[in-house]
Structures are given as C-alpha cells and as structure tokens.
Amino acid sequence: MPGPITLACDEVHVWLLRADRVTAAAVIRRLEALLSESERERYDHFCHAGARREYLLARGLARTVLASYTGIAPADLHFTTDAFGKPVLFAPVNDPRLHFNLSHSHGVVACAVALGRQVGIDVEDGSRRVEFMELAERYYAPAEFAHLRMLRGAALQSAFFTIWTLKEAFVKAIGLGLRFPLETFSFELDGDRLVRFHPPPTLPGSWRFVQFAPTDRHRGALAVEGTADCRFQIADWQIDE
Numbered sequence: 001m002p003g004p005i006t007l008a009c010d011e012v013h014v015w016l017l018r019a020d021r022v023t024a025a026a027v028i029r030r031l032e033a034l035l036s037e038s039e040r041e042r043y044d045h046f047c048h049a050g051a052r053r054e055y056l057l058a059r060g061l062a063r064t065v066l067a068s069y070t071g072i073a074p075a076d077l078h079f080t081t082d083a084f085g086k087p088v089l090f091a092p093v094n095d096p097r098l099h100f101n102l103s104h105s106h107g108v109v110a111c112a113v114a115l116g117r118q119v120g121i122d123v124e125d126g127s128r129r130v131e132f133m134e135l136a137e138r139y140y141a142p143a144e145f146a147h148l149r150m151l152r153g154a155a156l157q158s159a160f161f162t163i164w165t166l167k168e169a170f171v172k173a174i175g176l177g178l179r180f181p182l183e184t185f186s187f188e189l190d191g192d193r194l195v196r197f198h199p200p201p202t203l204p205g206s207w208r209f210v211q212f213a214p215t216d217r218h219r220g221a222l223a224v225e226g227t228a229d230c231r232f233q234i235a236d237w238q239i240d241e
Contacts, residue, residue, distance in 0.1 A: 005068045012114045012224050015237040016214050017061045019053060019107040027239055031060035034074045058104045061237060065111050066100060086175035101172055108214045118225040120173025126161040127217040136160060141186035158192040165221035166194065166209060173223040174203060
C-alpha cells in the first residue's frame with residue numbers, strides 16, 4: 001500500500017478498489033485480521049458472499065487508506081459515528097480535521113479523504129435496470145423528473161444514475177443520509193453532465209461536485225464542502241499481494 005501520504009487543505013483524494021483485483025487468499029486473511037470485534041461480528045453475519053466480500057473490502061480500504069494519512073497502524077484505528085450516524089475517526093488520530101467517506105456497489109469500493117471540510121461519495125452500478133421514472137417521481141425534485149421525462153433508453157439510464165449519485169454524495173456529506181428529503185434540492189443537467197446545483201433552502205451552504213466513472217458500467221459522484229479552489233485526485237488503491 002502507498003504511504004505515508006500528505007494531504008493539503010486544498011486537496012481531496014479519492015481511492016478506488018476493484019473487487020475483482022483482490023483475489024489472493026493471503027490478502028483476504030490480512031484484511032480480515034484488521035477488523036475490529038464489532039466489524040468482525042457484522043462481517044460474519046452476512047449471508048450473501050458478494051455482500052460479505054464487499055463489506056470486507058470497504059472496511060479494509062478505509063483502514064489501509066486512513067493509516068497512510070495518519071501514520072497509525074490500520075488495526076489500531078478506531079471509528080465512531082456522529083450524532084447523525086456518519087462514520088468518523090475516533091482516537092488515536094493525528095488530525096481531527098481529517099474527514100472521510102465510503103461507498104461501494106457491485107464490485108467497486110471508493111473512499112474519499114479531505115482535510116478540514118466535509119466530503120461525501122457515492123458509486124453505483126449504472127447498468128442496473130430499475131424503474132427509473134417511478135423512482136424519480138417519488139424521490140427527485142420536479143425539475144429533475146421533468147428532465148428525465150425528455151430522455152429515453154441509455155440517455156435516461158445514465159442521467160438517472162447521475163442524479164442519484166450526486167444526491168447520495170450530498171446527503172452523505174452533510175451526514176444525514178437518505179433520511180434527508182431528496183426532493184428539496186436538485187441538480188440541473190445537460191444530458192448527464194452537471195450544470196448547476198440548487199441547494200435545499202434549509203442548508204444554503206456552498207458545495208462543489210465532481211463526477212467520475214470508476215468502470216465502464218459504474219457511475220460516481222463526490223460532494224465537497226466549500227467553494228475554495230480544490231484539487232482532486234482519483235486513483236486506484238493497491239493492496240499488496
């Protein structure tokens with residue numbers, strides 16, 4: 001794994017891990033050894049092998065990534081949740097301003113790291129077939145729904161997941177998750193590219209967003225607090241065999 005890694009206040013790092021690239025049994029055992037007691041208990045209760053593996057890779061990615069920023073051994077990192085249930089680093093840490101967020105979907109795991117600003121990330125398998133318009137009418141803002149009504153086929157599917165990942169990234173960044181009403185804020189698109197963010201009236205702060213594609217079929221979005229210039233790095237994370 002890389003390390004030590006420095007992170008400036010004007011940088012946000014996104015690390016990606018592909019499940020199909022972690023195959024060695026020795027690596028799996030090493031990641032299992034990093035789990036805390038509560039993580040191990042949850043890990044052992046997964047019935048679906050794919051979900052179990054993805055959980056392990058997500059926890060392993062978080063621990064190895066954050067270890068490279070803090071200088072603390074992966075197994076010695078402790079996590080807690082804030083008042084809204086968002087995972088945060090607990091003692092020992094070198095810098096309490098270090099923020100992170102995790103997401104995983106059908107074989108891809110992502111971890112975003114920022115300093116002194118809230119960050120949220122979401123990845124989704126954009127090839128999944130769902131009831132796009134039914135879900136959009138229920139959860140999206142009227143303007144978003146109207147945009148999707150003008151699209152068909154692959155364009156509709158791509159735009160739907162673009163909005164979904166952007167919304168997820170935002171509500172994860174503010175720490176409220178899907179309990180926050182998704183229809184109270186919206187993303188204005190040109191096709192499937194973000195043009196403008198219309199924040200909820202109750203949270204008028206400034207945010208920046210980045211769209212990315214971890215694989216040919218996955219869609220990803222990053223939400224970062226603030227409007228100051230920010231450099232973004234998106235790269236694969238290597239777990240040593």
